[in-house]
Amino acid sequence: TVTTRESLATVSLRKTFGGVTAVDDATVTFHEGKVNALIGPNGSGKTTFFNCVTGMIKPDSGSVSYHGTDITGRSPHRVARAGIGRSFQLCRIFPRMTVLENVLVAHRTHGLASLLKGARDADQIERARHWLRRVGIDHLEHSEAADISYGQQKLLELAGVLMAEPDLIMLDEPAGGVNPALIGRIGTLIRELNAEGRTFVVVEHNMEMVMSLSDHVIVFDRGRPIAEGPPSEVQSDPRVLEAYLGV
Numbered sequence: 001t002v003t004t005r006e007s008l009a010t011v012s013l014r015k016t017f018g019g020v021t022a023v024d025d026a027t028v029t030f031h032e033g034k035v036n037a038l039i040g041p042n043g044s045g046k047t048t049f050f051n052c053v054t055g056m057i058k059p060d061s062g063s064v065s066y067h068g069t070d071i072t073g074r075s076p077h078r079v080a081r082a083g084i085g086r087s088f089q090l091c092r093i094f095p096r097m098t099v100l101e102n103v104l105v106a107h108r109t110h111g112l113a114s115l116l117k118g119a120r121d122a123d124q125i126e127r128a129r130h131w132l133r134r135v136g137i138d139h140l141e142h143s144e145a146a147d148i149s150y151g152q153q154k155l156l157e158l159a160g161v162l163m164a165e166p167d168l169i170m171l172d173e174p175a176g177g178v179n180p181a182l183i184g185r186i187g188t189l190i191r192e193l194n195a196e197g198r199t200f201v202v203v204e205h206n207m208e209m210v211m212s213l214s215d216h217v218i219v220f221d222r223g224r225p226i227a228e229g230p231p232s233e234v235q236s237d238p239r240v241l242e243a244y245l246g247v
């Protein structure tokens with residue numbers, strides 16, 4: 001039998017905020033080498049799940065593992081060092097810094113010392129330019145980040161994520177608020193980076209993008225997965241329609 005290698009996995013992950021159960025005993029496995037989509041109605045716990053997995057918040061219970069190693073409760077920079085990169089729903093960049101500077105300080109999760117050392121290093125600048133070329137905004141390297149379009153800011157954030165050479169990239173709504181031309185470019189880029197061996201977990205509301213981009217779709221409802229499979233199957237799953245329509 002052919003077995004796919006496990007990338008990120010959670011067992012009975014749970015997070016409550018006061019009386020609200022945001023993630024409710026979620027047991028999920030993402031497979032290595034795939035573009036995985038995480039979809040579900042607003043408030044179904046997708047962002048909280050991301051935050052628990054990447055160390056932004058501590059889960060109340062349950063576990064998170066990466067390639068079989070327990071990473072539950074690790075700080076964001078230790079999660080990053082394990083090889084997991086992420087973007088944020090509301091793009092996180094420094095608006096008053098240039099595009100190039102933004103990519104150089106994207107290593108900030110590795111601590112101030114490495115940040116200061118890294119920013120001076122010619123080699124780092126070369127790598128930053130490499131990733132700016134890859135995401136297609138190298139011509140903007142001297143622009144202030146505040147002056148480029150929102151879609152370009154998302155590409156900038158992705159270039160920063162790529163600086164850490166992650167094996168797993170988690171993207172929170174890469175197409176959200178982005179114009180259609182750039183959505184196509186972001187999709188193509190994800191496909192290329194995946195073909196080079198990177199695994200993706202993508203939270204996305206744009207169903208056209210989810211269906212064309214992903215190998216495997218996991219549907220969240222009320223804090224846990226309720227269905228998963230190839231996009232074509234998940235699309236017609238009655239449980240999924242019910243979750244979205246609330247019938």
Ligand code: ADP
Nearest residue numbers: 017020021022041042043044045046047048049
């Ligand atoms: P999604 O990303 O699927 O839209 P979220 O993870 O943002 O879902 O939210 C899941 C639930 O948890 C929602 O009911 C939301 O209101 C609640 N929630 C998320 N973050 C917090 C927080 N910091 N404090 C209180 N409630 C929160």
